[in-house]
Amino acid sequence: MIKANEIIKNYGSFKALKGISFQALNNKITALLGPNGAGKTTTLRVLSGYLTPDSGIIEYFGNASLDLKELKKIIGYVPENNPVYEDIYVSDYLEWIAKLYSLGEKDIKSAIEKCALYDVIDKKIGSLSKGYKQRVSLAKAIIFKPKILLLDEPTTGLDPNQANETRELIKELKEDRVVIISTHILSEAENLCDEIIIINKGEIAISGAKDDIVKKYSKNSYTLKFEGNIESNIFNFENLSNISSRTENGETLFNIEFSDETDMRKEILRFAKEKNISLIEFYRNRITLEEIFAKITRHNGGL
Amino acid sequence: MISLTNIKILIEKELKHYINTPPSYVLASVFLLLCGYFFSQPLFLINQSNLNSITDIAPLILTFFAPALSMKLIAEERKTQTIEIIMTLPFSEEEIIISKYISASLIMLSTISLMFIYAITLYSLSSPDSGHIIGSYLAIFLCSLSFLSIGIFSSTLSSSQINAFIIGFAISFFFYLAGKITFFVPTNLQSLVNYIGVDSHISNISRGVVDLKDLIYFLSIIFIFNYLSIYKLKLMRFG
Numbered sequence: 001m002i003k004a005n006e007i008i009k010n011y012g013s014f015k016a017l018k019g020i021s022f023q024a025l026n027n028k029i030t031a032l033l034g035p036n037g038a039g040k041t042t043t044l045r046v047l048s049g050y051l052t053p054d055s056g057i058i059e060y061f062g063n064a065s066l067d068l069k070e071l072k073k074i075i076g077y078v079p080e081n082n083p084v085y086e087d088i089y090v091s092d093y094l095e096w097i098a099k100l101y102s103l104g105e106k107d108i109k110s111a112i113e114k115c116a117l118y119d120v121i122d123k124k125i126g127s128l129s130k131g132y133k134q135r136v137s138l139a140k141a142i143i144f145k146p147k148i149l150l151l152d153e154p155t156t157g158l159d160p161n162q163a164n165e166t167r168e169l170i171k172e173l174k175e176d177r178v179v180i181i182s183t184h185i186l187s188e189a190e191n192l193c194d195e196i197i198i199i200n201k202g203e204i205a206i207s208g209a210k211d212d213i214v215k216k217y218s219k220n221s222y223t224l225k226f227e228g229n230i231e232s233n234i235f236n237f238e239n240l241s242n243i244s245s246r247t248e249n250g251e252t253l254f255n256i257e258f259s260d261e262t263d264m265r266k267e268i269l270r271f272a273k274e275k276n277i278s279l280i281e282f283y284r285n286r287i288t289l290e291e292i293f294a295k296i297t298r299h300n301g302g303l
Numbered sequence: 304m305i306s307l308t309n310i311k312i313l314i315e316k317e318l319k320h321y322i323n324t325p326p327s328y329v330l331a332s333v334f335l336l337l338c339g340y341f342f343s344q345p346l347f348l349i350n351q352s353n354l355n356s357i358t359d360i361a362p363l364i365l366t367f368f369a370p371a372l373s374m375k376l377i378a379e380e381r382k383t384q385t386i387e388i389i390m391t392l393p394f395s396e397e398e399i400i401i402s403k404y405i406s407a408s409l410i411m412l413s414t415i416s417l418m419f420i421y422a423i424t425l426y427s428l429s430s431p432d433s434g435h436i437i438g439s440y441l442a443i444f445l446c447s448l449s450f451l452s453i454g455i456f457s458s459t460l461s462s463s464q465i466n467a468f469i470i471g472f473a474i475s476f477f478f479y480l481a482g483k484i485t486f487f488v489p490t491n492l493q494s495l496v497n498y499i500g501v502d503s504h505i506s507n508i509s510r511g512v513v514d515l516k517d518l519i520y521f522l523s524i525i526f527i528f529n530y531l532s533i534y535k536l537k538l539m540r541f542g
Contacts, residue, residue: 011542048391052540072393079391083384087323088316099312100392140388 001025002047002148002178007056009042016042018202019056024178024195029170031193031210032182033289035297039202040182041080044152047180048077060148073101076141080152080182084133086126090117093125094139101144111143114169131162138166142173149173151181155188167192186290196289198296205296210289217295218287221257222268225281228252234275237267251280305397313394313402314409321410327372331414334368342421352429354421354439358509361443362479362501365450370471372411373454374464376403377536381462386539396536404455404529411447415440434511442508445521446501450475452528459535478524 002024009017017039024030032040045051047058049071057064060071085093094117098108112118115135120128125136134154141149154170155163170192173179183189189196190210197207206213221242230252232245242257258264265284272279321327341360345351380386389399422440425431450471457471458464482500485493497503504517 009542016542045387050387050391050540051542069393069395072391075391077387077391079384079387081384083388085316085320085385085388086383087320092319096312096316097392099315100309 001059001061002180003059004043004047005057005059007043007046007058008054009039009046009051010054016202017046017053020199020202020204022197022204022207024180024197026178027174027176028194029174029179029181029192030195030197031189032180032197032199033184033186033189033293034182034199034205036184037201038199038297040199041152042202043199044077044150044180044182045079047148048072048075048079048150050077050079073144074147075150076144076146076148077150078134078137078141078152078154081156082130082134082137084125084137087124089122089124090128090136091121093136094143097140097143103144107143107145111139114142114172115139116165129162130157131159131165134158134162134166135169138169147177149177149179151179153182153184155183155185163188186288186293190289198293200297206292213292214287214289217292219257219285220259220261220264221255221285222264223281223283223285224254224256224268224272224279226252226254226272227278227280230254230277234277235271237264237271239264255285305395305401309394309398310402310405313398314406317403317406318409321406327410330368330371331410331417334364334414335417337364338418338421342418346424346428352425352431353435354425354431354509357418357421358439358442358505362446362505365443365447366472366475366479369411369447369450369475370454370457370468373407373451374458374467374471376407376455377458377532378462378464378467382464390536390539396533400455400529400532400536404452404532407451407455408448411451412444415443415447418443432511435509438511438513439509441513442505445508445518446505449478449501449521449524449528452525452532453478456528456532456535459532 004023005021006019007017007021008015008019020039020043032043034040042051046053049068060066060074088096094108094111098104112121115138117132117135117139120132125133128136138151138154141151151170155166158166167188170179170181181193193210195208196210196213198205228250229247230245232243232254235243235254235256237258239258239260239262240256241259243254245252245254247253268282269279338357338361341356342354345356377386380389390396418440422431422436425436453474454467454471457474458467460470461467478499478501480500481496482502485497485500488496498520504520507514507517
């Protein structure tokens with residue numbers, strides 16, 4: 001587990017991190033979300049040991065006084081924009097990294113296999129496609145089975161297939177380690193991550209389990225579509241708090257919101273049957289991470 | 304603590320980088336061509352069978368060659384952002400600078416070693432003073448290693464290789480020039496300026512007299528600039 005307490009990082013007069021505190025758990029993928037310039041990359045750079053924070057304490061698995069060199073031995077890090085050594089062969093690069101961590105041929109093969117690098121092993125890294133370059137960097141980061149994996153925007157610039165493959169790989173990698181990824185692709189965070197940290201202007205706007213955050217921001221609301229023209233005053237639920245409707249092509253679409261958390265799906269079906277009205281579409285509304293993100297960052301003056 | 308294994312691993316990567324990049328060969332060829340020209344001129348024109356012309360001109364050529372060889376060492380890593388990779392691998396700043404310095408030095412020394420052909424030529428044509436020959440090579444080696452340490456320090460100052468080269472050249476040229484302008488400075492400063500310049504030290508060693516004072520001079524430059532490079536790299540962690 002990584003526990004960061006009151007981390008402050010300034011670049012001259014620019015306050016990149018204004019005392020952020022958060023934690024990232026084992027066996028979970030934590031997403032660091034935020035608009036451009038929010039402080040995501042700085043956070044990862046500080047966690048990786050590349051930057052020294054101006055103040056604050058970071059505990060890695062309960063140890064706050066880990067020597068920098070020791071820390072670097074447990075962190076696999078892929079920086080932003082995926083920088084690579086262009087003129088080195090993939091095989092030479094992985095062998096070089098393996099030597100550094102005193103690893104054997106078996107570990108190199110395992111990383112090559114996991115990152116599907118067989119086809120490009122004899123090529124120079126500079127000649128590879130973006131997707132393969134990303135995989136080489138991932139192979140470099142996981143070859144020594146680090147306890148912590150930090151990936152800064154790992155799917156940016158990849159085509160949809162490459163991005164999906166990378167996401168699948170990241171999912172596999174979360175076992176027995178802390179994985180933190182920074183991303184501004186909200187659907188990626190929604191599908192891939194267990195924990196969310198939304199950071200805005202160097203401050204944590206919200207953090208916690210993704211499901212808890214979604215639940216917190218979700219309203220107990222439903223969308224209903226009826227055949228024909230229906231008046232909104234036929235809904236007589238006691239806990240009804242808000243209702244909106246519109247009629248289109250002989251169908252009426254309702255959006256109804258309740259003041260409590262009671263699951264109203266059965267009630268709504270019973271109501272439609274009782275009133276003998278033809279319900280043709282019906283679902284419980286679910287707030288997306290994108291909506292939560294927009295709500296938080298706009299509220300705080302972001303974007 | 305500095306790990307020799309880590310240094311060896313990094314040197315291996317750096318040397319591969321030098322070997323795989325054509326500019327290294329171009330640089331070495333230009334250096335050897337220039338030195339060859341200045342060696343052959345007095346040998347064939349005035350039958351001068353020694354390396355004085357080389358020890359006179361080599362420091363000036365090295366003010367270009369050493370920064371050109373070392374300008375990319377850190378600047379390129381900063382420009383391509385691979386500095387973030389190398390500094391998050393389990394290397395210390397000391398190991399990074401020492402390895403890069405040793406790699407560049409090995410390339411430099413192997414280039415200069417090709418100049419042994421001059422000694423062979425001299426021995427085949429006459430009987431030159433061996434002390435002078437050995438001293439001359441030693442002086443060129445030490446001067447090149449000093450300018451390389453200046454070059455690597457310059458490389459930590461900018462992410463642009465051109466800027467790194469210009470800074471490296473300017474500092475090296477200062478040490479070169481200091482020995483040439485001794486007569487133009489006030490008498491009480493003459494010995495100091497003379498000591499700062501590389502000229503007097505090179506001329507002492509190339510005579511075959513290896514004085515501790517001269518060795519300390521070159522070793523001090525190497526140590527100070529490598530130390531400054533390490534310090535600058537450590538500063539980068541503070542953003």
